[in-house]
Amino acid sequence: MDMKSIIKLGIVIVLLMGLQKCLYNNPRDLNVEFVPEMVHSVAFDAYAYNPNYADGKTLKMPVKGTIARGFLPEYSEGELTEDIARKVLLNPLEITDKNLARGEWIYRTHCQVCHGMTGLGDGPVTKRGVPSPPSLLSDNVKNMKDGQIYFIISNGKGNMASYRSQVQREDRWKVIQYLRTMGN
Ligand code: HEC
Incomplete structure (x- = not known):
């Protein structure tokens, strides 16, 4: 052929x-x-059974005391209270137009549903049976230190849940900067 x-x-x-x-x-x-060598990895997959460890798991918890890169602890776990936060935590960010704009975006995304666009506590969910939060323009909030509001956003307070996992640390400080401009 x-x-x-x-x-x-x-x-x-x-x-x-x-x-x-x-x-x-x-x-x-x-x-x-x-x-097939390129399809199946030689290394153990994250969730695969691993006979090398007593618990059979490939993924390990971080060693106690480990600090994730770029994520310094703010305070020892469980030690921070609203009162300590009020005294020791300071807003580390400069007030800039960019930070305020980001703060406003965070507020509109995460806070206004309850607290209302202008902070009066008349957000859309309050018209559907959720109890109204107190006004953010009150003297009470004006007299709060940034660290205290940071604590409230991070840990919740009374009927307000924690926004720790929705709002990044820096964004919490930015939304506080924005709060200060509300009602002016
Ligand atoms: C699901 C509704 C809801 C959302 C969303 C919400 N809050 Fe609240 N917030 C409340 C309620 C209710 C209270 C009153 C808590 C209490 O004292 O029982 C409150 C209290 C507060 C207070 C203290 C006010 C005071 O006079 O004691 C601050 C400050 C605050 N919220 C800020 C925020 C910020 C900033 C966000 C967005 C990151 C946010 N909240 C999101 C419901 C909400």
Whole structure:
């Protein structure tokens, strides 16, 4: 056979294999793996069983006392109270237009549903049976230190839940900057 016929025969075989795949395709069948070494990693997958550890888990909890990069603890776990926060936590951010704009965005996204666009405590959910929060323009809030409001956003207070996981640390300080401009 000359080269051309071999190529033609090859093309016909590939087409026939394709046709066979179309006609008898079973979605449960595995496709051919050409280089399985590249498909299956040698390392243990994060959630895979791992016989090297007594608990059989690949993922490990961080060692006690570990600090994630760029995430310095603000205070020892469980030690911070609203009163301590009021005294020791200071807003680390400069007041800039950019920070205020971000603070406003955070407020509109996370806070206004309850506290209302202008902070009067008349957000949309309060019209649907959720009790109104106190006004953010009150003397009570005006007299609060930034650290105290930071504590309230981070840990919640009374009927208000914690917004720790929704609002990043820096954004909490920015929304506080924005709060200070409300009602002016
Ligand atoms: C689900 C509704 C809800 C959301 C969302 C919410 N709050 Fe509140 N907030 C409340 C309620 C209710 C209170 C009153 C808590 C209490 O003392 O029982 C409150 C209290 C506060 C206070 C203290 C006011 C005072 O006079 O004691 C501040 C400050 C505050 N919230 C800020 C925020 C900020 C900032 C956000 C957004 C990150 C936010 N809240 C999101 C419901 C909410």
